[in-house]
Amino acid sequence: MNPHQDPHPDPHPGPPPHPPPGHPHTTPTQARGRRRRTTLLTAAVDLLTEGGFAAVTHRAVAQRAHLPLAATTYYFTSRDQLLAEAFAQLIETELTTTRTWITHHGLTAITDQVATADRTRQLGLWELYVHAGRDPVLQTIARRWTDGCVRIIADTLHLPPTDPRARLLYTTISTLWLEHLVEQRPLDEARTLLHLALENTLPPT
């Protein structure tokens, strides 16, 4: 990932009056800059969902955003940071999307939501999720993802957020989802198993 490692040891330490000469690497102060930054970010998210993980390169992102190559290094310290922010944004939108879907269609319709949504998009999501196991920064984002999903299930079933039954149901849904995505197993099996899981964990009152 890092061809060179710290080619500028900065022989004269001390509080830099500013980051190098230029390079905000955070939220820019000017309006256009902020717009550009978010443009780059959404371009990164799109690439992530299309070609997965390896498709998010500086050049590809810049081209997708119709910005020069140097813009990516200007607004983001490194590819890793870009990836992390893209991951976080992807997860937030995904969480709100599924939450509204479930409140409208009910929990058991989650199988249809999975079937409907963009397959490669979800593959990119899981790809990055697994990759998070090797990167502490991404790891916290991954936890946010799992917690969010469990929370949605708990809310839908009117359970307390920490009820182990919600957690348990999520484990089943998660695997069914991932298997459908990766192995393209038929949806009927997933539906059947989901109903079975619901009966097991929430015996009919």
Add this chain to the structure above:
Amino acid sequence: MNPHQDPHPDPHPGPPPHPPPGHPHTTPTQARGRRRRTTLLTAAVDLLTEGGFAAVTHRAVAQRAHLPLAATTYYFTSRDQLLAEAFAQLIETELTTTRTWITHHGLTAITDQVATADRTRQLGLWELYVHAGRDPVLQTIARRWTDGCVRIIADTLHLPPTDPRARLLYTTISTLWLEHLVEQRPLDEARTLLHLALENTLPPT
């Protein structure tokens, strides 16, 4: 993945007397060659489990196997084929390992097996599993993996291989495993949930 695409359109079709001049790309006829091929394969598996997915490059594999770079392209048509075979082998060994573990220690001890085993190794496994969603060849191997795991659970619980309860239990175990791997959640929670799942799906007789 493919810098060039088919630079040799082979203007004179017809059954090639042999693959190009050399290049078996399958099991070699000579003993030494067969040994070399498996050496490369295990080197690929090792790299896969250490650095994940992106670490399996021709050069890295060759160096690990103490063979020249050209050996990798000689015994495997492409990096993708190498990856596929490494994936298949990794899964077979993993399946037999967990099977013997479970028959010795019982199903609920699976959490300890997960805790014991090499973390990066399992991350590489899941990484490739998700990647299989984009590659039909890997997809069949991924199915073999899931089916094998379900089969192990069914056998352990003396259930018929297609019993949905075994399938359901696997979904829970799978997610708990993956979450422990990626998010490094505490093992206690996993143990508790596993017991809960067992009680739910197999009510005490």
Add this chain to the structure above:
DNA sequence: CTAAAATCGGGACACCCGTACCACTTTCAC
């Protein structure tokens, strides 16, 4: 023993990558 087939391995090609450089323009505080 000999020729053909299989195998070997060093080097090269073409490409893509992340990042840094640096002259240039725009924006903004005073």
Add this chain to the structure above:
DNA sequence: GTGAAAGTGGTACGGGTGTCCCGATTTTAG
């Protein structure tokens, strides 16, 4: 207005990658 700060973008560098070429070597068939 004016100078500093922020932003901009073409370009270059050093490195890694998959794959191929092709002469040299080994194995094997006849």
